[in-house]
Amino acid sequence: MEVSDCYVSAPGKAILHGEHAVVHGKVALAVSLNLRTYLRLKATTTGRVCVNLPNIDTFLSWHVSELRHIIPHSYGKHEEVKRLDAELVRRLREFIGVTNGNLDTCNMAILSFLYIYLSLFGSGELPSLTVSVWSELPTGAGLGSSAAYSVCLAAALLCASGAIPTPLKEWDHTARWCQEDLELINSWAFQGEMIIHGNPSGVDNAVGTWGGMLRFLAGKIIPLSRVPLLRILLTNTKVPRSTKVLVARVKDKINKFPAIMTPVLDSVDAISCTCEKVLSEMTSEPITGEHYNILEELIDINQHHLNVMGVGHSALDTLCRVTMARGLHSKLTGAGGGGCGITLLRPETDSSVVQTTVQDLKDCGFDCWETSIGGPGVQQHSPLSVKEEVLEILNHY
Ligand SMILES: Nc1ncnc2c1ncn2[C@@H]1O[C@H](COP(=O)(O)OP(=O)(O)O)[C@@H](O)[C@H]1O
Numbered sequence: 001m002e003v004s005d006c007y008v009s010a011p012g013k014a015i016l017h018g019e020h021a022v023v024h025g026k027v028a029l030a031v032s033l034n035l036r037t038y039l040r041l042k043a044t045t046t047g048r049v050c051v052n053l054p055n056i057d058t059f060l061s062w063h064v065s066e067l068r069h070i071i072p073h074s075y076g077k078h079e080e081v082k083r084l085d086a087e088l089v090r091r092l093r094e095f096i097g098v099t100n101g102n103l104d105t106c107n108m109a110i111l112s113f114l115y116i117y118l119s120l121f122g123s124g125e126l127p128s129l130t131v132s133v134w135s136e137l138p139t140g141a142g143l144g145s146s147a148a149y150s151v152c153l154a155a156a157l158l159c160a161s162g163a164i165p166t167p168l169k170e171w172d173h174t175a176r177w178c179q180e181d182l183e184l185i186n187s188w189a190f191q192g193e194m195i196i197h198g199n200p201s202g203v204d205n206a207v208g209t210w211g212g213m214l215r216f217l218a219g220k221i222i223p224l225s226r227v228p229l230l231r232i233l234l235t236n237t238k239v240p241r242s243t244k245v246l247v248a249r250v251k252d253k254i255n256k257f258p259a260i261m262t263p264v265l266d267s268v269d270a271i272s273c274t275c276e277k278v279l280s281e282m283t284s285e286p287i288t289g290e291h292y293n294i295l296e297e298l299i300d301i302n303q304h305h306l307n308v309m310g311v312g313h314s315a316l317d318t319l320c321r322v323t324m325a326r327g328l329h330s331k332l333t334g335a336g337g338g339g340c341g342i343t344l345l346r347p348e349t350d351s352s353v354v355q356t357t358v359q360d361l362k363d364c365g366f367d368c369w370e371t372s373i374g375g376p377g378v379q380q381h382s383p384l385s386v387k388e389e390v391l392e393i394l395n396h397y
């Protein structure tokens with residue numbers, strides 16, 4: 001089978017409000033970041049499928065005949081599926097040697113690659129190819145690296161299978177797919193997220209697919225086109241954590257104390273809705289200090305709620321305390337339990353205040369940088385439009 005080579009990329013995300021609550025049917029507001037995951041898919045004639053994941057030190061390859069044995073008998077073509085094929089997952093776990101349900105970083109990444117690859121190609125000839133991925137995002141830190149990875153896999157493998165076209169024309173540097181193709185990419189990326197997260201809401205892969213800022217509620221995605229330019233500081237506490245474990249922890253808490261936890265989730269929902277309303281007002285009337293005061297209060301209240309849900313961490317408390325000492329408000333973003341937090345900067349926040357805050361946070365051992373938000377969703381690239389340092393890594397394999 002002939003597959004065409006391609007480069008694709010997808011952005012990471014920050015959740016402004018609604019993480020965890022969104023898994024339980026509440027509203028989340030999320031925005032894409034200017035940090036991206038890049039993937040190169042190269043057709044080969046070696047008869048092998050090679051996966052190079054330098055961020056997580058994983059380099060594996062199999063002969064297509066080995067992979068052929070994994071596919072359940074009487075396997076039909078899976079063009080669009082909402083649920084995981086449990087039999088395929090079971091066989092894949094057996095193949096990579098994980099039977100106890102405990103998946104580490106490498107196994108989760110490989111399982112989601114093989115799942116999408118075999119689902120898309122399993123009913124026909126398995127193509128020989130090499131997939132290499134490099135990300136600017138920290139892995140497992142709350143910025144949606146799993147979703148950016150899954151979106152890239154879905155886009156590249158769907159193109160390779162011919163299910164969607166490669167949108168890049170000869171003269172283009174970057175190109176995006178039509179709405180229908182994006183929906184297909186998003187639904188396959190969601191499958192990857194199901195393997196990595198267990199029970200994902202779908203908000204992360206939606207941001208990775210469409211980019212920009214969006215409101216997400218029970219699978220319904222509404223892009224927010226009228227939003228003010230927000231200045232945000234991102235801090236990575238570097239405390240490792242797993243989204244899957246944290247999502248399961250919140251679920252246990254809700255099951256244990258439903259009467260206590262339900263109002264907390266409802267309150268987070270109201271925070272997201274209030275935030276959305278304020279952001280919209282900020283685009284239709286002159287921005288005032290009061291708008292920012294409300295945004296800051298919402299951040300503080302939500303951070304308390306996330307602590308109540310059991311997804312805080314002392315490093316995140318340190319982040320909140322250190323920034324508060326400079327008059328800045330922070331909350332965790334993503335699954336919490338460590339990982340990253342966001343700090344809202346006011347338009348009038350002096351660059352000297354930003355600099356000293358960044359230094360204070362670095363002195364705590366954290367990574368910290370001001371970020372720009374709202375970058376494009378999944379894209380196909382010509383090699384010319386991939387940053388040289390990224391291209392060098394992807395072309396190394
Ligand atoms: N660049 C990458 N290369 C390979 N796998 C990745 C990459 N980025 C993320 N992953 C996969 O996603 C997992 C992290 O997902 P998760 O715990 O949801 O954290 P995050 O907040 O970054 O999405 C990793 O364990 C790995 O399996």
Ligand SMILES: C[C@@](O)(CCOP(=O)(O)O)CC(=O)O
Nearest residue numbers: 019020142144200201334335
């Ligand atoms: C906690 C959650 O709301 C977001 C998880 O984001 P991340 O994987 O930590 O980047 C889970 C989800 O929405 O699926």
Ligand SMILES: [Mg+2]
Nearest residue numbers: 144146147243
């Ligand atoms: Mg994730």
